Amino acid sequence: MNYLSVENISKSFGERVLFENISFGINKDQKIAFIAKNGTGKTTIMNIINGIDEPDSGKVVMRKEIKMAFLSQVPDLQDELTIEESIFASDNPILKVIEEYEQALENPADEEAYQRAFDKMDQFNAWDFETQFKQILFKLKLEDFKLKVKSLSGGQKKRLSLAIILINRPDLLILDEPTNHLDLEMIEWLESYFAKENITLFMVTHDRFFLERVCNEIIELDNGKLYQYKGNYSYYLEKKEQRITSENASIDKAQNLFVKELDWMRRQPKARTTKSKSRQDDFYVIKEKAQSRRKENQVELEINMERMGSKVIEMHKLVKKFKDKVILDSFSYDFQRGERVGIIGKNGTGKSTFLNLLTGTIAPDAGKVVTGDTIKIGYYTQSGINPKPGQKVIDIIKEYGEYIPLMKGRTISAGQLLERFLFDRKKQHDYVEKLSGGELKRLYLCTVLIQNPNFLILDEPTNDLDIVTLNVLENFLLDYPGCLIVVSHDRYFMDKIVDHLFIFRGEGQIEDFPGNYSDFRSYEDSIEPTKKELNSVNTEKNSWKQQQVQSGLSFAEQKEFQKTEREIKDLEFEKSNIEKQFADASIADADIEKKASELQAIIKKLEAKEERWFELSAKMEG
Template structure:
């Protein structure tokens, strides 16, 4: 079933074109991730699908039988409502049935109760309230009587997420679920639960996320928005990167050919008299088309820079027997750690265990109860916090960076300009001369990151740096940090980012205990999981029985042999599946290179049919194997 179709969709803001003549389809069961640089039009495209923005031209057709539901960064709520009351404000028949049932319980009117019971049966709402509470518990919202106005920003977002998931469960209509950065403000356990929930749920999903593990686990289609176009990739994040490289290589080859032709045609243009023949006018038209291609700038700035970082002395940073509590809540208890030159430390733990407090203590922004801190004389901290930028209303991006300095120092006495450094972090010339107030939220976050790095610190402290950063910027940041010769502390819930960057983990395990672990995030999680499984009650539930018992072989049920017909069926499946996989790969390749709307629709339908056939064969193969 087709949910959404778009043709020749164009949207601009003033001179800035976000996308031009793009086309796409969303079909039932699709799980799509949108990947783009901040400011490329992701949020605008979502608003157009929600009916909150109007495209300049083109058509968007949304199936009248579906409902579009958005999980946004900005959440509206009545601060006087309790969590449970807020959850019950859902306008769906199953939720209304639950509310009417509760009302009937209080009024004790037999007619009301009969009507409420009939509604509960009709909308299959008996388990809905329990499921709602289970979702809230998984997202660590346990006090349902708490007023919405008393919750933190992160808690409000988690309650809103629970409400959205309950709505998709409650509705029996077709729903297109749109989620903009759903993993922000969630700890690792919550992210993994949501990842598992969405990957298994039979929903149609359009997702914007910077979490690459989450993306790979949940989505199987990637929309890439770049250079005013939309490219569709079927497969994993790695497949998208491979396709992107191939496309850029092909484009560069086309540009090289156009540049050679352009030089020849330019000489001809200069020799021509003012009076033009019909033939020469046609050639002139071709010349200008060739010029457009030849003058495309596809150069991708790299971060292969030899930074002239301020020298680090022998003493870096040492914390000795640090204690920190807020009332009865212990955050740090007898914590000691000595940071080394070039060490990249990742700090992990549940929200509220003291991670950000430790960062503030290190920088002298927060007092500690007991202990001692020794900081090297040469240390220059660079702190990327979650608070955001402070800037003048009409200040331009380039001027904001130039307040620190005109140039950024490299080794051997070389420098690069502020503009060149901004370009390395994906700020093009037009954006550099725009007011900061005109930037998107993600672009402001990227500028804040630039502001910290441009000050050339030798000890970086990052508190949730990946929140609201787009994937292209994250890739640039990762490359920067991998080359960074100074010391680094990162607090992040982004598993991919932590795995790629850190070489040592400080894990806040609660009640003031901080554990050091040599390795990356996933390695720590694996060791921790093994330790917890050994300590689980299931293993220690029963004491060992001292009385010896005779060993007896457990009699296995006889395994039924396959019939001749089943054996033949298994052999046929073994032969058929590789052929279907090959056919599927061929269709995917055609889709990645196809731009014609009708052909894309036909190929997408073929791919869906083929996917269903493969799934059925795999299930039957497993049955026969067992």
């Protein structure tokens, strides 16, 4: 069944043609990845499909009854809503039933309203649905339902948008870089979820493990033409290589024929016969084919690395805390020449803080970092490039000099260097704010490498880079003779270029693992799951409905049990907020006594609620 058809769409911006006469379809149960180089119109095509943008020509036709959802790179959420309110804001009828039930739990005196809500939960089979969406929120680390959208980080907003889409289960899901801002644990869960669910997907992603394990078809926009491959990423690589080899062989054959036909054309008499006229027409077809060899235009990376002495960087008993949160606890390490380290860990475990300590951006609470005299650090951060207003692409590079030194005493002009990074002469004079996300990253990478570092730090370098540029960067890094530290959620990238890993476990725990990411994953999977993992989500084994039916609680006690759980969460949240205020040195002396009284009252209520919860829980288990 066809869900959506893209029919002969074209798009230009001024004189720049992004694409012309592009056509393809999306059918039920297809899981399609869309691959193209940065700046060739991937995001524009996504926006056209979703009605955010209009094509210059052509159209998009969607089956009327199909429900479609779009996860963009910039989440569309209402700042004043909480996480819970954002989820219930959709028009999903089952979510409305669950919301009504949640509200009934807040008012235990109205038994009739509770019974109605309880019956509706049965009628709509909402118990299992509630279990599923609680699991999704847990996996995406969105457990504090009371947080407002405006207080969330960019990564949390992306995860909330993803959660809302997954909970509503659309027929067709359009995803623009779904793995950005997710840690490795979340990426692997999402990968598994998409691989097993009967859901139709159309996505742009640079995550090649994701492409390999989730997608069953790949559409590539290459040199203005569309190519379709019925398989995963490995199949795509194999068939693309065959296609290019075949195309080049056909072009070589046409070039040989072109030389012969050109000689014939030059010897042709002025008198034209019907036969010679036909041959002349064929000549121009052969000429076009002969001159159609692919323009690979790959990024060319080169570095004149500074000489490195015997001392690299030494970290001696480093300690770093933010209030009660421990990042490093007496950590020591001596980096060696040519070392290649990958850093992985959940968001918030201190990976970026570690890099800032290493580079001297922030100071440790105790211990010291000793950097060798010959070490020159190149630091590619997540914050990226910060252009001045009205600054052009060429101006960014000229800040480092009109001419840039290369290996063996050679130099290159700023313009020539930008051409190596795929910024043609016209693009070099564009304003920086006009660049796409991938182009900005490519320009930023250029500014880091032209400083010729011998100790290179890359913090999430793969976000927004296209697969072609990623392959070039990987090959460059494989030959890079200096020290390399990489923080990345791109497992394919990590496997290819690092020799060992620092695993950030949180609470100051850092493990040095001797292998790449796939080695680490195999090791972790071989270990028996911990008790915490087994019990992390109570609802993963039993739905709320089953727990209530099997319990020994009365009708009123069931209501009380549900309500008590909610009240405990709210009280814990209030307690945490007041404790944070005490940790803030700016709190006024006049408020200290008042806040202390409030805290004591909350603790007393919390203890009473917890005691009652244990009583009901014991009765339920009995």
